[in-house]
Amino acid sequence: MKGAVHSYLEESIRPYIDLIDTLRSVGIQKDLALPTIAVIGDQSSGKSSVLEALSGVALPRGSGIVTRCPLELRLKKVTGGANWKAVLSYRKKRTEFVDPSFVAGPIKASKLANGKVARPTYDLKKFEFGDPSLVEEHVAAAQNELAGKGVGICDELITLEVMSPDVCDLTLIDLPGIARVPVKGQPEDIGKQIKLLIMKYIEKQETINLVVVPCNTDIATTEALQMAQEVDPDGKRTVGILTKPDLIDRGTEKDILDIVHNKVIPLHKGYTMVKCRGQQQIDEKIPLEEATQIERDFFQNHDYFRDLLPSLNKLSEGKATIECLAVKLTQNLVDHIKKSLPQLNQQIKKMLWDVKNELKDYETGPPEDLKGAKQFLIETLKRFCDQINSLSSGEQMSEENLFVQLRAEFKKWNDHLNSTKTSFSNSKDLSQKNRGRELLGFSNYRVFESVLQEHVAKLKKPAIELLYTIKDIIITHLTDVVSQCFRNYSFLQNTAKDKINNIQLTQQEKTEQRISEQFEMENRVYTQDPIYLKVLNEITNEKFSEDQLPFFDKKCKYSNMLEAYYEVVVQRMADQLPMMILFFMLKQTAELLSTDMLCLLDGANVSELLFEDSEVSRKRKDLRERRNRLSAAQEEISKFFTDYL
CATH class of the missing domain: 3.40.50.300 (P-loop containing nucleotide triphosphate hydrolases)
Structure with missing residues (x-):
């Protein structure tokens, strides 16, 4: 040719x-x-x-x-x-x-x-x-x-x-x-x-x-x-x-x-x-x-x-x-x-x-020299602690925002509390069988108290369930931060996840104890007189003053009095339980976790802490080769x- x-x-x-x-x-x-x-x-x-x-x-x-x-x-x-x-x-x-x-x-x-x-x-x-x-x-x-x-x-x-x-x-x-x-x-x-x-x-x-x-x-x-x-x-x-x-x-x-x-x-x-x-x-x-x-x-x-x-x-x-x-x-x-x-x-x-963007997650690795590697470890742990604290304070936003999920669960708790409100007028608890040693026509405060105690006690189980639900949500978000900050370092990932689980277990026991104490306190029926009077007036659509209430002490009026006080309990529990759970399960957990992770720096085996999975190294190598080919x-x-x- x-x-x-x-x-x-x-x-x-x-x-x-x-x-x-x-x-x-x-x-x-x-x-x-x-x-x-x-x-x-x-x-x-x-x-x-x-x-x-x-x-x-x-x-x-x-x-x-x-x-x-x-x-x-x-x-x-x-x-x-x-x-x-x-x-x-x-x-x-x-x-x-x-x-x-x-x-x-x-x-x-x-x-x-x-x-x-x-x-x-x-x-x-x-x-x-x-x-x-x-x-x-x-x-x-x-x-x-x-x-x-x-x-x-x-x-x-x-x-x-x-x-x-x-x-x-x-x-x-x-x-x-x-x-x-x-x-x-x-x-x-x-x-x-x-x-x-x-x-x-x-x-x-x-x-x-x-x-x-x-x-x-x-x-x-x-x-x-x-x-x-x-x-x-x-x-x-x-x-x-x-x-x-x-x-x-x-x-x-x-x-x-x-x-x-x-x-x-x-x-x-x-x-x-x-x-x-x-x-x-x-x-x-x-x-x-x-x-x-x-x-x-x-x-x-x-x-x-x-x-x-x-x-x-x-x-x-x-x-x-x-x-x-x-x-x-x-x-x-x-x-x-x-x-x-x-x-x-x-x-x-x-x-x-696309490869350059994906490589950003894999590109940065620890320096080979010990001094540089330790500084890299310090910066990595500090960045983790900053994100954990940002998460607990509600500053860190994500596709599934933590506080949006928490508020949704707390609303369910509030809705449940409202669903337990009832009219006590036909309650068997106010029947003749609860009558004490008093003569006919006299009131008995113990009847009032026992009815409330029994009704409030039914809230303890859903309160504990709320704690467990919130715990799972918090662990999920904390784990996401771990995966994001320690993506390439399995030892740090596993260490942080273990600490999260251990801290949450301890905090859960502490919170359960506080919830139990809260319900024990609720057995002591109490609220400020002005608060009780305000709610009672709203329920009865009347205007009672404090000096008129002794004339209101009749068994026929107990249903109104029970409803008024239970409304106070509902309002108190609607806020108190979420605040308690947030404090122990989120805020304190974040503080304890940050402290524990920074303590890893004391006598740390840097190379062990920054050990990378072979899969991560392979992925980085593959991405770099693809980037070089495409470039x-x-x-x-x-x-x-x-x-x-």
């Missing part, structure tokens, strides 16, 4: 392909899908022959599964030199194969090679030989290392970069051939494994699916094309490649032409027919350059297929030969990149923004827009 084959290509083609290659080199495909061409086909469909013809480099071939790992093939046309150079890389290994006579001129769009992009450090090996067919054994060795010797597959990517004057500017990914029946040594689900691997690539909207189909098979039953149709039912991003036209049965030529002309299974990007080296030509070691001429002669001399040939100046309009296919694929890929680039740029910007990608895209758009 020399000279005129590429003379018409615009100088802007290489920059787009180089940009995507560069983004893939920094690993951005781990974060989002990149525009690419994925090559799929059934076993023995001729995939390897097509790729060999495009690259000029021999690839592993044979029966069964030959491609056992995704193989990214980067083809770069260079000028000013001769022959070729290939670079094979995977994991952290890099092998260069160089023809001794290879002296390349500048690669198009070399501005992208600015050296600023972070790439993995490779263990480099270098070989010099003039025969590109020797690359095959190294690709096979790489597959054996990744997928194991035998017939297994692996989803790790192998990259083969080929630079030569005789290749097109193109990047594509070769995927394992579709297998139906496992052979000896293969797992029973090998077919399913291969399909899952293929689907990872072809289901992405950013992928152009290059489907290789032999002419001598029924295209409608070809599994590769069926898979492509499943993810691309309209055929908008699928390209069909018809191989082995020399093996078709006589009389089926017109049927094949109908396929090529998009009359059978229409594809938006159409079909191209190619004739690559057969096994006999490979055995005879016929060079790829000579095979290209043999291919052209085949179509030129074919009664039916000669009209598929393109002219040298209009390769993109043809429907046959590797040269025509190379041009079409390059155009398709570059058009696809151009279309995807604005969205890709926006995705990278958004993901970088490098954004830098490359920005530079590309500046230089070429």
